[in-house]
Amino acid sequence: MNDNNLHRRNVLKLLGLSAIAAVGVSAPFTLSAKEDDIIKLTQEQQKFMLEYEQWMDECIYIVRQQKQNPQSNELRQKMMTQSAVAEQWQPQLREFMKDKNFALVYLASIERMKKEI
Numbered sequence: 001m002n003d004n005n006l007h008r009r010n011v012l013k014l015l016g017l018s019a020i021a022a023v024g025v026s027a028p029f030t031l032s033a034k035e036d037d038i039i040k041l042t043q044e045q046q047k048f049m050l051e052y053e054q055w056m057d058e059c060i061y062i063v064r065q066q067k068q069n070p071q072s073n074e075l076r077q078k079m080m081t082q083s084a085v086a087e088q089w090q091p092q093l094r095e096f097m098k099d100k101n102f103a104l105v106y107l108a109s110i111e112r113m114k115k116e117i
Helices: 003-014 017-023 035-039 043-068 073-096 100-116
Strands: none
Touching (some): 043 073, 073 100
């Protein structure tokens, strides 16, 4: 496996795709999230998604910068910091993923990140 595939795999793992697999969300939920589904999220889920979107924006920025400067230790450190945040979210994410509405919204949101990497 080359370094790019390994990096992509690590970033996807960072995004919580392992949490998705752990709760058994099936592929049809990845296709689209309707605006109505977002409204169905609890306040706690909405708060999580807002924080997650901000976190993801930062990750996308770092990934773009790493493509231009793959040897940057500063960017590696930033990604490690982002990874630590994602790890802290894993228990809460696993619980939220049991809700199909949340799973729809979450999976639609990570499509943006997957396209970047």
